[in-house]
Amino acid sequence: MSEPQPKPALQQRVAAAILDGAAQIFALHGEQASMNDVAEAAGVARATVYRYFPTREALLEELARAAVTDVDARLTAARIDEVAPEEGIARGVRALVEVGDSFVLLARERGRADPERFERDVIKPLRQLFERGQAIGDIREDIVSARLTESLIGLIVGVLTSSPPLGRDDMTATITRLFLDGARARGPRRK
Structure with a gap:
């Protein structure tokens, strides 16, 4: 049985949270910022960040x-x-x-x-x-x-x-x- 797909509104909120967190982290730490830092700032798991943005x-x-x-x-x-x-x-x-x-x-x-x-x-x-x-x-x-x-x-x-x-x-x-x-x-x- 496959996993249920998230609703579009939820997907948009998660993507927006990732982008907001990433903007904050990259502005603060520049090239030293990690995807773990982005995930933490966005309040999501690192795997979630990669699900939305593969690289x-x-x-x-x-x-x-x-x-x-x-x-x-x-x-x-x-x-x-x-x-x-x-x-x-x-x-x-x-x-x-x-x-x-x-x-x-x-x-x-x-x-x-x-x-x-x-x-x-x-x-x-x-x-x-x-x-x-x-x-x-x-x-x-x-x-x-x-x-x-x-x-x-x-x-x-x-x-x-x-x-x-x-x-x-x-x-x-x-x-x-x-x-x-x-x-x-x-x-x-x-x-």
């Missing part, structure tokens, strides 16, 4: 895919392209901070995500925001938009992984203030 690579790829989807949805909802650049940066930072551990993992493991999708859905909206800010004189022009984008991502990862952790509002305010103080154009604004 560590499969788990990391799914985490990266899910994180890109989450980042894209949050950046789109934040409407960073519809407000002044400084407000767009604040909204973008909040969106990325809300992704949390999954964003840390995505930033570190971006090669596991679809590179074209990562560029289109994560990098491009931020880069365009900086370019728009540079065009109107709000953002300094002596640093290329690609470097500003990578700097912001690095700052977000650094604050998300800092100890002791800050609340999301404090993280967002700290990152936005630090970044804008360095990226803000000096001198009069263009018209």
